[in-house]
Amino acid sequence: MLKFYSLGLVVGVVCLAATTSVWGLQTGVGPTTILKSTTGVLPGSSESTSRKNMVASVHPLATQAGVDAFAKGGNAIDAAIATALTLGVVDNFNSGIGGGCFILIRTAKGEVYAIDGREMAPSAATQDLFQNAKSRFANPSQTGALASGVPGALQAYAQAVAEHGRLGLSASLQKGMEAAENGFPVTDAYAGKLRIAKKAMVQFPGTVKVFFRPDPTTGIVEPYRVGEILKQSDLATTYRMISQKGTDWFYRGAFAELAGQWMKANGGIMTATDFANYKTVNRKPVRSKYRDFEIYGFPPPSSGGVHVAQVLNILEQFKMAEMYQNDPVAFYHVVAEAMKLAFADRAFWLGDPDYVEVPLGLIEKSYAKELASKIKMDSVLTTDHGMPPNAATEFFEGHTTHVAAADSEGNWVALTTTVNTTFGAKYVIPGTGVVMNNQMDDFVAFPGKPNAFGLIGGENNAVASGKRPLSSMSPTIVLQDGKPILTVGAAGGPKIITEVLWAIINHLDLEMPIGKAIAAPRLHHQWAPKQLLLESSFDDEIADQLAAKQHQIKRSRSMGICQGITFDAETGLFTGAYDPRTTGSAAGEQ
Numbered sequence: 001m002l003k004f005y006s007l008g009l010v011v012g013v014v015c016l017a018a019t020t021s022v023w024g025l026q027t028g029v030g031p032t033t034i035l036k037s038t039t040g041v042l043p044g045s046s047e048s049t050s051r052k053n054m055v056a057s058v059h060p061l062a063t064q065a066g067v068d069a070f071a072k073g074g075n076a077i078d079a080a081i082a083t084a085l086t087l088g089v090v091d092n093f094n095s096g097i098g099g100g101c102f103i104l105i106r107t108a109k110g111e112v113y114a115i116d117g118r119e120m121a122p123s124a125a126t127q128d129l130f131q132n133a134k135s136r137f138a139n140p141s142q143t144g145a146l147a148s149g150v151p152g153a154l155q156a157y158a159q160a161v162a163e164h165g166r167l168g169l170s171a172s173l174q175k176g177m178e179a180a181e182n183g184f185p186v187t188d189a190y191a192g193k194l195r196i197a198k199k200a201m202v203q204f205p206g207t208v209k210v211f212f213r214p215d216p217t218t219g220i221v222e223p224y225r226v227g228e229i230l231k232q233s234d235l236a237t238t239y240r241m242i243s244q245k246g247t248d249w250f251y252r253g254a255f256a257e258l259a260g261q262w263m264k265a266n267g268g269i270m271t272a273t274d275f276a277n278y279k280t281v282n283r284k285p286v287r288s289k290y291r292d293f294e295i296y297g298f299p300p301p302s303s304g305g306v307h308v309a310q311v312l313n314i315l316e317q318f319k320m321a322e323m324y325q326n327d328p329v330a331f332y333h334v335v336a337e338a339m340k341l342a343f344a345d346r347a348f349w350l351g352d353p354d355y356v357e358v359p360l361g362l363i364e365k366s367y368a369k370e371l372a373s374k375i376k377m378d379s380v381l382t383t384d385h386g387m388p389p390n391a392a393t394e395f396f397e398g399h400t401t402h403v404a405a406a407d408s409e410g411n412w413v414a415l416t417t418t419v420n421t422t423f424g425a426k427y428v429i430p431g432t433g434v435v436m437n438n439q440m441d442d443f444v445a446f447p448g449k450p451n452a453f454g455l456i457g458g459e460n461n462a463v464a465s466g467k468r469p470l471s472s473m474s475p476t477i478v479l480q481d482g483k484p485i486l487t488v489g490a491a492g493g494p495k496i497i498t499e500v501l502w503a504i505i506n507h508l509d510l511e512m513p514i515g516k517a518i519a520a521p522r523l524h525h526q527w528a529p530k531q532l533l534l535e536s537s538f539d540d541e542i543a544d545q546l547a548a549k550q551h552q553i554k555r556s557r558s559m560g561i562c563q564g565i566t567f568d569a570e571t572g573l574f575t576g577a578y579d580p581r582t583t584g585s586a587a588g589e590q
């Protein structure tokens with residue numbers, strides 16, 4: 001295990017940062033008030049029920065691939081992977097085999113596995129890669145060859161079905177392959193993303209070839225529009241080759257060769273050898289208790305499991321349901337402050353655990369008590385990161401989408417997968433149809449400069465050869481009395497953590513059904529920037545009262561996309577829900 005920085009050195013560097021702002025970690029704010037009101041939820045039901053099984057995703061074709069896997073005798077793992085591989089075709093602005101993922105699996109035997117399919121920095125990557133980069137792109141950590149890490153999603157999917165599924169990888173690829181070959185109608189969401197990303201995408205002829213076509217009337221080359229059929233024959237061939245030859249074709253064969261050549265010709269540093277050296281990592285899930293519930297989350301290089309647990313530990317110090325009823329402003333204030341404290345720690349402490357020390361004390365109850373005692377009810381905290389216990393000695397072992405799946409045998413899956421921002425690095429390796437990720441932007445590419453999600457970070461998340469960038473992806477499974485009752489996860493960069501927290505708080509504390517828990521208006525604080533984001537549907541009166549406590553309020557139309565499944569032992573029903581903020585579908589066998 002490589003350890004580039006000892007903790008002492010890290011502390012030293014960040015103390016220095018406070019004055020020189022090389023790594024830019026700071027805060028500041030100031031004070032007051034109280035009030036009563038409730039918040040509504042978005043209209044429209046996003047829930048489905050089944051006694052047999054359930055899968056939820058952002059696209060009906062992908063969810064259907066999961067249901068088909070169940071119908072063929074597959075379990076929740078087969079369903080989740082078939083869904084993910086179909087999303088990689090019909091929703092490839094969010095995720096695909098050119099990206100990475102985290103998969104949390106709870107098997108029927110009661111074991112919990114965390115498969116880390118996060119991208120790895122190419123071996124030639126150095127800490128100052130982006131500061132020294134000579135690139136034709138304004139932001140080389142977000143666009144073009146340098147922006148990509150070595151993709152891990154395919155290897156993680158293959159491992160999940162091989163170790164925990166029944167149907168095998170070829171079966172999981174089938175529906176995606178068909179959707180790529182025969183085409184599928186472009187959704188509102190898809191067409192919107194093409195429009196948004198068009199300017200960056202047109203810089204790559206290989207991308208234009210796949211996602212753009214001559215307008216039937218003007219002849220001008222434009223992105224596909226809503227309702228038009230998008231066929232991706234190169235991607236269909238890629239899926240077919242993987243289906244026939246296995247993942248070696250991708251990691252050690254023709255794909256890796258082609259990718260290596262393209263990188264070399266286009267200012268990249270990734271090589272075919274980097275593909276061959278890619279490895280998934282089996283990690284130890286983060287296990288914590290919240291009231292009577294057992295929470296399983298994803299460990300570093302995800303920050304999700306740690307900070308979902310940490311915020312819940314802080315909230316455990318408060319009577320959440322009572323506070324929501326009696327004093328909703330105090331309720332939202334406490335949640336916002338807990339989020340802020342956690343994100344301050346995230347920026348300082350979190351990174352790839354194979355390279356840096358991430359203190360396990362972050363999720364200790366004693367630390368949460370200490371943090372909770374700092375929260376003032378009438379004003380906001382000016383806070384920097386804390387000092388969790390055992391900081392020096394303990395280690396964790398070593399645009400996005402979420403798939404939730406569960407079956408009546410007791411297999412549960414939470415799978416979050418991503419190419420990072422919309423259409424990743426915007427290029428397609430020509431001839432393959434594969435959209436490549438821009439996950440290198442999740443490192444601290446430029447110290448002190450916020451990344452695409454406004455996050456700043458410390459040296460623990462600096463770029464290094466073979467290292468995995470810190471992630472917010474938070475696939476989560478919750479148990480009660482040893483039995484799974486909830487699987488949940490989300491898309492939305494750092495908002496993933498707070499979306500998952502809201503689903504948990506709303507469902508477990510406020511007893512909302514999962515559809516409502518996901519639809520309810522959200523609040524988000526990520527410490528830096530110093531602002532409290534409220535969805536536009538969030539209650540105005542409460543917003544005013546939060547502002548009176550000196551929260552710096554900013555409205556946001558919609559924050560993130562979350563999927564979840566619950567199980568009710570009394571009724572024997574799985575309930576799946578997708579997020580009404582976008583299209584989606586939850587379904588199970590009837």
Ligand code: DON
Nearest residue numbers: 399400471472473491492493
């Ligand atoms: O791993 C992460 O935290 C980010 N790359 C996730 C990006 C994301 O959620 C974009 N989606 N809307």
